[in-house]
Amino acid sequence: xxxxxxxxxxxxxxxxxxxxxxxxxxxxxxxxxxxxxxxxxxxxxxxxxxxxxxxxxxxxxxxxxxxxxxxxxxxxxxxxxxxxxxxxxxxxxxxxxxxxxxxxxxxxxxxxxxxxxxxxxxxxxxxxxxxxxxxxxxxxxxxxxxxxxxxxxxxxxxxxxxxxxxxxxxxxxxxxxxxxxxxxxxx
Numbered sequence: 683x684x685x686x687x688x689x690x691x692x693x694x695x696x697x698x699x700x701x702x703x704x705x706x707x708x709x710x711x712x713x714x715x716x717x718x719x720x721x722x723x724x725x726x727x728x729x730x731x732x733x734x735x736x737x738x739x740x741x742x743x744x745x746x747x748x749x750x751x752x753x754x755x756x757x758x759x760x761x762x763x764x765x766x767x768x769x770x771x772x773x774x775x776x777x778x779x780x781x782x783x784x785x786x787x788x789x790x791x792x793x794x795x796x797x798x799x800x801x802x803x804x805x806x807x808x809x810x811x812x813x814x815x816x817x818x819x820x821x822x823x824x825x826x827x828x829x830x831x832x833x834x835x836x837x838x839x840x841x842x843x844x845x846x847x848x849x850x851x852x853x854x855x856x857x858x859x860x861x862x863x864x865x866x867x868x869x
Contacts, residue, residue: 685710691717723795727767728755729803730844731780736821737841738805740775742833743817752833753800753841754778754819764799772803776819777811780804787840790859800840802853836860 688695689712696713710719730753731738739751754775758767765782772780780803789798805821812819822828824845832838840856847853 685721686719689715689717690719691715721795723790723792723797725758725764725767726755726796726798727758727764727771727801728753728798729768729772729780729782729801730786730841731772731778731803731805732848733805733808733821736823737827737845738772738776738778738819738821739827740812740815740819741817742815744815747833749817750831750833751828752837755798755800756815765801768799768801768803774813775816777809777813778805778819779807779809781806784853785855786844786853787856787858789836789840789857791836792859798836802844 686697689697692712692715694712694714697710697719698713699708700711701708702711702718711717729738738754740754741751742748754772755768756771756775758764759770762770768782769780772778783802783804785799786802787798787800789800790796791798827841829838832841836858843856844853
């Protein structure tokens with residue numbers, strides 16, 4: 683995300699990186715009015731949706747990596763809860779109305795400042811319509827999932843673990859990150 687060249691509060695151009703009083707990180711600050719420009723991670727919310735032992739995947743129509751398959755998920759909007767964002771993204775990308783059962787995974791990707799929050803959900807209505815970010819969508823049996831065409835390794839890992847847990851009938855809640863690759867189970 684590019685830094686602003688002018689202060690959005692006073693319009694001044696005297697911006698520099700400084701350590702605000704009481705803060706622990708340098709921030710871009712306006713020397714004129716004291717405005718602090720924070721750069722915070724983006725939140726991606728989505729769902730693992732199951733129906734009759736099959737799992738919903740969407741084929742990406744947009745970069746990066748169009749043509750790959752992924753869980754329905756996308757960026758959270760201001761004023762939304764994570765649950766609302768996940769259900770909105772499922773609807774926009776697949777035309778599926780869903781109900782969230784529980785949180786499932788929180789995965790951080792610090793190098794690109796993103797946090798993925800994935801919920802367990804069930805399909806309530808499948809309309810057959812999907813949005814412009816999707817080439818196709820499909821409910822896949824585990825053996826039919828196009829594993830080599832999954833968009834992102836963390837998505838594959840989350841889905842593989844979920845399917846194993848589904849077969850065992852026991853679900854965890856996981857946190858992890860892209861830096862260490864470590865996944866932690868929370869009971």
